Amino acid sequence: MKSWWFTEDCYPHLPDQSTYRSIRVDLPNAHCDPDIAHDLYNRYLDLWCACDEIGLGIMLNEHHQTATCMVPAAPIMLGILARQTSKSRLLILGNPLPNRNQPVRVAEEMALVDVISKGRVECGFVRSVPYEAAAANILPYQGSERMWEAHDLIMKAWTTHDGPFNFEGKWYHHRQVNIWPRPYQQPHPPVWITMGSAGSAVKVAEHKHVGAVFLAGYPRIRTVFDGYRQAYLDAHGVHAPLDRLAYLGLCYIGENDREAEEGARKLLWYMEANKVPPEWSNPPGYHPPPVSAQVMKGVTGSGVPTNPTLEEQMARGNVFAGTPDQVFEQIKSFWEYSGGFGHMLMMGQAGFLSDADALKSMKLYKKEVEPRLIELAKNADPAELWEKSKAMPVKEGVDLGNFGVEFVR
Amino acid sequence: MTTPTPTMRTWFFTEDCYPDLPPQDEWDSIRVELPNRLCEPENAHRLYNEYLDIWCAADEMGLDIMVNEHHQTATCMVPAAPIMLGILARQTKNARLLILGNPLPNRNQPVRVAEEMALIDVISKGRLECGFVRSVPYEAAAANILPYKGSERLWESHDLIMKAWTTHDGPFNFEGKYYHHRQVNIWPRPYQQPHPPVWITTGGPGSTEPVAMHGHVAAIFLAGYSRVRPLFDAYRANYLKHHGTHAPLDRLAYCGLVYVGDDERAAEKGANELMWYMQANKVSEPWKNPPGYHPPQVAAGIMRGAHISGSGAAYSTDLKEHMRRGNVFAGTPDQVYEQIKAFWEYSGGFGHMLMMGQAGHQTKDDTLHSMKLYTEEVYPRLRELAATWDPEEIMEKRKSMPDQEHAEITDLSVDFVR
Numbered sequence: 001m002k003s004w005w006f007t008e009d010c011y012p013h014l015p016d017q018s019t020y021r022s023i024r025v026d027l028p029n030a031h032c033d034p035d036i037a038h039d040l041y042n043r044y045l046d047l048w049c050a051c052d053e054i055g056l057g058i059m060l061n062e063h064h065q066t067a068t069c070m071v072p073a074a075p076i077m078l079g080i081l082a083r084q085t086s087k088s089r090l091l092i093l094g095n096p097l098p099n100r101n102q103p104v105r106v107a108e109e110m111a112l113v114d115v116i117s118k119g120r121v122e123c124g125f126v127r128s129v130p131y132e133a134a135a136a137n138i139l140p141y142q143g144s145e146r147m148w149e150a151h152d153l154i155m156k157a158w159t160t161h162d163g164p165f166n167f168e169g170k171w172y173h174h175r176q177v178n179i180w181p182r183p184y185q186q187p188h189p190p191v192w193i194t195m196g197s198a199g200s201a202v203k204v205a206e207h208k209h210v211g212a213v214f215l216a217g218y219p220r221i222r223t224v225f226d227g228y229r230q231a232y233l234d235a236h237g238v239h240a241p242l243d244r245l246a247y248l249g250l251c252y253i254g255e256n257d258r259e260a261e262e263g264a265r266k267l268l269w270y271m272e273a274n275k276v277p278p279e280w281s282n283p284p285g286y287h288p289p290p291v292s293a294q295v296m297k298g299v300t301g302s303g304v305p306t307n308p309t310l311e312e313q314m315a316r317g318n319v320f321a322g323t324p325d326q327v328f329e330q331i332k333s334f335w336e337y338s339g340g341f342g343h344m345l346m347m348g349q350a351g352f353l354s355d356a357d358a359l360k361s362m363k364l365y366k367k368e369v370e371p372r373l374i375e376l377a378k379n380a381d382p383a384e385l386w387e388k389s390k391a392m393p394v395k396e397g398v399d400l401g402n403f404g405v406e407f408v409r
Numbered sequence: 410m411t412t413p414t415p416t417m418r419t420w421f422f423t424e425d426c427y428p429d430l431p432p433q434d435e436w437d438s439i440r441v442e443l444p445n446r447l448c449e450p451e452n453a454h455r456l457y458n459e460y461l462d463i464w465c466a467a468d469e470m471g472l473d474i475m476v477n478e479h480h481q482t483a484t485c486m487v488p489a490a491p492i493m494l495g496i497l498a499r500q501t502k503n504a505r506l507l508i509l510g511n512p513l514p515n516r517n518q519p520v521r522v523a524e525e526m527a528l529i530d531v532i533s534k535g536r537l538e539c540g541f542v543r544s545v546p547y548e549a550a551a552a553n554i555l556p557y558k559g560s561e562r563l564w565e566s567h568d569l570i571m572k573a574w575t576t577h578d579g580p581f582n583f584e585g586k587y588y589h590h591r592q593v594n595i596w597p598r599p600y601q602q603p604h605p606p607v608w609i610t611t612g613g614p615g616s617t618e619p620v621a622m623h624g625h626v627a628a629i630f631l632a633g634y635s636r637v638r639p640l641f642d643a644y645r646a647n648y649l650k651h652h653g654t655h656a657p658l659d660r661l662a663y664c665g666l667v668y669v670g671d672d673e674r675a676a677e678k679g680a681n682e683l684m685w686y687m688q689a690n691k692v693s694e695p696w697k698n699p700p701g702y703h704p705p706q707v708a709a710g711i712m713r714g715a716h717i718s719g720s721g722a723a724y725s726t727d728l729k730e731h732m733r734r735g736n737v738f739a740g741t742p743d744q745v746y747e748q749i750k751a752f753w754e755y756s757g758g759f760g761h762m763l764m765m766g767q768a769g770h771q772t773k774d775d776t777l778h779s780m781k782l783y784t785e786e787v788y789p790r791l792r793e794l795a796a797t798w799d800p801e802e803i804m805e806k807r808k809s810m811p812d813q814e815h816a817e818i819t820d821l822s823v824d825f826v827r
Binding site: 011025026027028029030032034035037038041042045064065066067070071072073075076077078079080082083084100101102104105108109111112113115116118119134135136137160161162163164173174175176178179180181182183184 | 427441442443444445446448450451453454457458461480481482483486487488489491492493494495496498499500516517518520521524525527528529530531532534535550551552553576577578579580589590591592594595596597598599600
């Protein structure tokens with residue numbers, strides 16, 4: 001089991017949420033004080049550099065026109081970390097391909113960082129969330145198709161070494177492609193793709209890329225992971241190794257219940273802050289019509305829950321919080337139910353959570369949780385884990401009392 | 410209000426090349442089509458870190474920093490200058506950080522450029538100097554763009570970026586001839602208010618007008634004695650026309666190759682290493698003159714076999730010739746100072762020396778040594794010189810210096826070019 005530490009690099013110093021309609025797209029950048037932002041970027045980079053020293057993988061991402069994530073160009077942060085770290089692998093999850101209409105430039109940026117880092121890049125590609133469509137000024141319809149075609153062009157750019165090639169796709173044309181530098185890792189850096197449904201998992205599995213799922217919780221994790229596993233088995237005739245699957249949850253470890261609860265509540269800012277009106281969260285063309293209709297009817301939300309309670313999110317398997325023992329048990333429970341996965345992506349900082357608290361939790365995780373997770377996953381057989389999980393009844397969540405977690409009862 | 414004393418800033422520059430190539434007669438073009446299997450990743454890794462080390466050393470020495478980008482070429486291994494700039498924003502403390510430049514016509518998402526620049530400006534705490542370039546002909550193929558009307562696209566993209574940087578009250582829409590973008594509201598916004606300083610490279614007198622009108626810095630590369638006056642004078646005239654006052658010294662920048670040695674032998678060796686930059690640029694026809702890049706009469710001249718460099722002078726790769734032309738400044742500290750001074754006075758003065766101080770196989774140690782000599786023994790004198798600058802006085806003085814194509818050999822006082 002590999003662990004990756006993540007923060008979205010937010011700008012939390014905002015007026016009361018009732019004074020604005022949306023944190024995304026149209027919250028005026030007058031609210032982004034450059035001195036405060038300068039300080040924050042450096043603190044976030046310091047936290048990632050600490051991962052390198054402590055021995056955790058590094059994960060970062062980008063978003064546009066939002067205070068939830070101040071990084072509109074993740075490759076720039078990735079480059080800084082490539083130069084300043086020496087051991088951690090560097091996961092960018094991900095490059096929002098449908099929103100970047102020059103895939104060859106993406107290939108070049110990733111190759112550059114891979115060489116600077118001496119082969120430590122793990123390259124994620126994402127379709128990107130609905131709110132990004134407005135900021136990127138793109139039509140979100142068929143975003144997945146565009147993402148995969150851009151992916152194909154990037155893979156070809158990375159792996160062609162004997163001179164220029166032409167690419168004439170449905171969405172992207174580029175002639176005379178011959179990128180300098182070429183990636184450090186051969187044949188190419190590992191690729192990760194985020195998956196939101198069983199259907200979207202199929203191509204990821206066919207390519208043997210790592211499939212990453214964010215905050216699906218008990219209610220949705222098996223649908224998506226099983227979709228990947230079945231597609232992998234169908235395409236390759238063998239069971240997907242555990243390291244083909246990744247799960248992201250908010251994760252806070254404290255020395256005692258009080259610390260853990262305080263830290264976890266601060267992490268919850270990530271969900272509580274995400275006030276987004278329908279014009280940005282359900283742009284025409286992003287969701288398939290039946291889904292879009294459900295969103296418009298108010299039957300399902302689009303994206304992250306906006307009135308989360310800590311208890312509910314922990315019960316659902318989106319937040320893992322407590323003492324080291326409690327967190328290990330929560331992750332183990334989720335891991336077994338899900339059929340197993342090889343990458344724990346932990347959002348370990350959000351909102352106003354201080355650097356000191358984030359570091360403390362990071363160190364506790366490394367020292368007292370990660371070794372046990374590594375042990376848990378060590379000789380696990382993917383086929384067996386899958387069978388065991390199928391035998392477990394479907395559930396929407398867990399009783400936190402089972403883990404001795406008192407602070408949310 | 411007192412006018413600030415004019416000064417000279419020096420910006421250390423290297424193109425970050427990959428020099429370890431097979432002999433030139435084994436391939437047709439260093440640009441676009443030279444297969445990337447020749448770019449050995451372990452070697453490239455070593456080189457990037459050395460180049461970054463050199464720039465970090467520049468910061469410690471009190472020099473400013475300049476980076477650029479090029480695509481699909483061993484002459485410059487950086488296809489995304491914002492990534493190198495971000496690293497330097499984080500790792501340096503004092504140096505201003507010049508990116509010269511973002512190749513706007515080749516990047517079809519100007520808002521992303523605005524975002525990248527704002528991000529770096531904030532990380533660096535307001536040290537960004539943001540250059541925009543039309544980009545050289547060879548880049549058209551690599552970017553897969555039609556190079557026709559590249560300058561028009563550059564300026565429209567510039568307008569969108571400026572608006573993105575300076576609008577703070579919520580989203581705006583931009584519907585231009587080449588670029589459309591709605592709901593623009595970039596996070597973060599730049600550190601510097603109202604926006605980072607802007608630099609534009611200019612290659613012809615006409616192209617100086619919009620630069621001067623906006624009050625941006627105009628940068629000229631390797632124009633030499635033969636072209637510097639028409640270019641700088643055009644900028645000055647345009648500035649006066651649009652603003653009613655003389656262009657301050659810091660509106661003009663000149664890029665040359667610079668090597669300072671302990672003695673002439675060391676200087677000659679170093680300067681010859683720098684000449685790789687000129688000697689390596691073997692490019693095949695299709696990339697040099699892509700349809701639409703040059704105006705028709707220039708394109709026709711090239712097709713007829715006119716072998717011209719960017720400055721319009723006959724193509725050459727000879728060190729002596731380039732020193733005479735005012736493209737290379739090399740020698741002992743005194744000699745380099747005198748060469749730059751002569752060029753500076755001839756040109757009417759400029760406030761930024763863009764010093765290409767590393768190229769080809771030149772080692773990090775040799776580069777650092779030249780930088781040190783420059784910083785200690787040339788730079789202070791150039792600053793003193795610049796402090797004496799007065800726009801009218803220098804033009805008066807220039808009247809005694811007729812237009813010339815190059816410096817006389819004797820003027821250079823450097824034995825290795827006699």
